[in-house]
Amino acid sequence: MKCTRCKQKAVVALPSHNAGFCPSCYLEYFKRQVEKAIKAQNMFSFEDKILVAISGGKDSLALTLQLKELGYNVSGLHIDLNIPESSAEVRKTVEDFCTLQSIPLYVLEMKKEGLSIPEVKKRLSRPICSACGQIKRYHFNLFAKEKGFTVLATGHNLDDEVARLFANTLRWDIDYLSDQGPVLKEEQGFVKKVKPLYRLTEFETANYAFLKGINYSYKPCPFSKGASFTFYKKLIASLEQEQPGRKLNFYETFLKQGQKPFKLAASRKNSPLNACSRCGYPTSGEICGVCRIKELLAC
Amino acid sequence: MKVILQPEEKEIILPKIKSVRALLNKLNLYPTQALIIRNGELLTPDEKIYPKDTIIVRQITSRG
Numbered sequence: 001m002k003c004t005r006c007k008q009k010a011v012v013a014l015p016s017h018n019a020g021f022c023p024s025c026y027l028e029y030f031k032r033q034v035e036k037a038i039k040a041q042n043m044f045s046f047e048d049k050i051l052v053a054i055s056g057g058k059d060s061l062a063l064t065l066q067l068k069e070l071g072y073n074v075s076g077l078h079i080d081l082n083i084p085e086s087s088a089e090v091r092k093t094v095e096d097f098c099t100l101q102s103i104p105l106y107v108l109e110m111k112k113e114g115l116s117i118p119e120v121k122k123r124l125s126r127p128i129c130s131a132c133g134q135i136k137r138y139h140f141n142l143f144a145k146e147k148g149f150t151v152l153a154t155g156h157n158l159d160d161e162v163a164r165l166f167a168n169t170l171r172w173d174i175d176y177l178s179d180q181g182p183v184l185k186e187e188q189g190f191v192k193k194v195k196p197l198y199r200l201t202e203f204e205t206a207n208y209a210f211l212k213g214i215n216y217s218y219k220p221c222p223f224s225k226g227a228s229f230t231f232y233k234k235l236i237a238s239l240e241q242e243q244p245g246r247k248l249n250f251y252e253t254f255l256k257q258g259q260k261p262f263k264l265a266a267s268r269k270n271s272p273l274n275a276c277s278r279c280g281y282p283t284s285g286e287i288c289g290v291c292r293i294k295e296l297l298a299c
Numbered sequence: 300m301k302v303i304l305q306p307e308e309k310e311i312i313l314p315k316i317k318s319v320r321a322l323l324n325k326l327n328l329y330p331t332q333a334l335i336i337r338n339g340e341l342l343t344p345d346e347k348i349y350p351k352d353t354i355i356v357r358q359i360t361s362r363g
Contacts (some may be wrong), residue, residue, distance in 0.1 A: 001346075010343055011340065011341040011342070012341060012343065013330065013345075015330070016331075020343060099339070198347070202359050203331040203332070203359055206334055206357070206359040207341065210334055210336070210341060211341070218305060218306050227325045230360065237329055237332060238329075240329075240331070241331075247325065268304050
């Protein structure tokens with residue numbers, strides 16, 4: 001297979017774009033997709049102070065490196081979840097990466113916050129992935145606000161976004177559909193959140209990470225087995241195999257035609273958020289979700 | 300040929316596989332579900348592979 005741009009030998013084939021790329025043209029393609037996402041969704045500027053949520057997987061590390069190489073002001077925040085046979089290794093991967101790339105890194109340890117994930121898993125009756133996500137979002141937001149970051153960037157890719165959109169659509173969940181998109185504006189105690197990789201698939205970020213020599217953690221989280229999003233991703237992969245480009249089309253058409261009506265419907269239905277009576281975090285109830293988890297662990 | 304499956308780090312021997320596409324089919328994978336690596340280089344599905352090769356098949360699903 002030849003590179004679509006320069007006719008050298010291709011190393012990455014992208015059926016969704018009916019294209020193949022050599023290493024240097026692929027890196028150029030990847031960079032342009034990120035630039036296009038940032039510009040099209042007005043995500044941030046070179047004046048913004050950007051905090052990247054770094055999990056240690058290919059997506060967050062690829063995002064951090066690409067934003068740095070584009071000249072943005074980026075720092076990383078890693079959350080150590082205290083999961084045995086996983087967290088220590090992942091944390092070292094993130095620390096080594098940030099040292100190598102001279103990227104400022106902050107680390108928050110959930111054990112110190114009284115939220116060690118294995119303990120949360122033991123005590124909680126609902127799936128751990130949703131609680132873990134809630135705890136991470138809480139701390140990323142709080143940290144960004146406290147330290148004066150203007151934007152929080154995450155490595156969510158097109159597969160993540162499409163799996164979430166698919167799940168929300170299966171339930172016709174107005175609240176979640178109204179909130180879905182590559183940009184969440186700063187409001188009611190939440191920092192602006194952006195997903196600059198939303199035009200790129202997992203396969204594309206994996207190729208980028210490989211070609212840039214990024215040492216990333218590719219072992220799955222030991223607690224994520226059976227997660228519904230993983231199942232949806234498999235279904236969507238079959239669809240994409242039959243209809244290349246369907247994922248991006250599904251998501252972009254939602255952004256163009258579906259997002260606004262759901263936002264409008266949710267704004268009619270929902271009341272403004274309150275400050276959590278324990279920690280001050282924005283919540284629809286009296287106590288926020290993370291304080292409720294802490295309360296459960298304290299019993 | 301020797302095939303190393305990641306993230307499991309499991310080694311298997313697969314004889315009579317002549318292309319990346321055939322290897323992916325054998326492993327029940329779509330071409331966009333794994334990186335196929337030989338001698339530190341990425342391979343596209345149309346590439347030929349040989350009995351003396353060692354091939355890494357790295358599935359790309361997120362950590363969760």
